[in-house]
Amino acid sequence: MESYNCFSCGFSNPIAHTHCAKCKKSAAAAAFISNGTGSFPEGFIWPLFPRALVLGAAPADDILIPTNKIHDQHCRFDYVKGVFYITLPKNSPTAFIGGQSIRPNMKQALNNGSTLKIGDEELTITYFNGTETFSEVQNFQLKQLAEKSVNPTVCRLLHIIAFKREVINLTNSTDIYSFAVDTILRITDLDRAYAFQVITEGDELKVKEVIAKDSDLSIIEEEEFSISRSIMTQVLENQGAVFIQDADKEVTSTVSMANFNIKTVICLPLTVKNEQGERELIGIIYADKTLSTTPLPSGISASLQSLRKITSHHLVRTMQNDEANSDLNSFKHYFTNLKDEMDKIRNYLDDTSQHIVVGTSTDTSVFQERITECNEALKMLAENVKQNF
Incomplete structure (x- = not known):
């Protein structure tokens, strides 16, 4: 597992930690602070952790600036002996x-105080380790700024903006489900997430698994998913708001949560309004955590609601495309089969013509029988076309 050394005490921490496990201080060694020249307001902060970092507009980038003037993986930073180097x-x-x-x-x-101009953004870097010449007040202010820079609410907001910015370019529902699963794992720090399409069969709602991923965004491939079925049932029965079963010892877990040692569950019902103006469930994103009993960050429900609405909106758009592509594929398949059948008749006629030319038979009844067979085959094709179009 990748790790980094805390710049304050030197303790080795997992790369995803925002605070040192030993000294509990903010793990940020420095921060970029916006000067307010671009899309972000003056004073907006991006933390810089003491490891290799990538700045860009893609959700996977470490320093996330989702604007049109910033490219995905725009530049790289390396942390060497207390200083960040840009490439x-x-x-x-x-x-x-x-x-x-x-x-x-x-x-x-x-260096401390350097100004980086990238796209429309002008960013000033501030290091948090201070110097011996700093006063006690200045060092205290740096510590406060270091803690302020590690703001999970701001991080979630940037991921939601990046999600909204990129999801519009996706053209099929599977890609949208996959992207939404990636995003919910990034903003919740849960262990795994599953996306389900909801299908109506008669009066029943049934779920069809689309994709499942671990916290490292790798795909889970298993036949039976050890998820809380009872919570999924509750979401299916109540198609309204986001469902959160938080990791709290005082909350009585459902039977399936206890069986699989699930401590935290989030379910996002993906809904649209049908022609009658009624809310209709089209999908579910389920995520959970089995190992930690740490409660979810405060304010996460609002971020999840935003993610749910954006995902639902774009799923409707791509579902229409999926239906159109499905119809197109059906036509392609039908016409391929039609051409194959016509080719068989044409080859049969060519073979008959060759026999007549070389005089392999003088019995005209043989050729008459072949013509009759071709005629019947053409009638069957014509009837098939009438029935399908």
């Missing part, structure tokens, strides 16, 4: 440090 790939737009353009594929140090 700009050759194909990335020009960036500037203190007004000077950065040479591509060349590491350049970012």
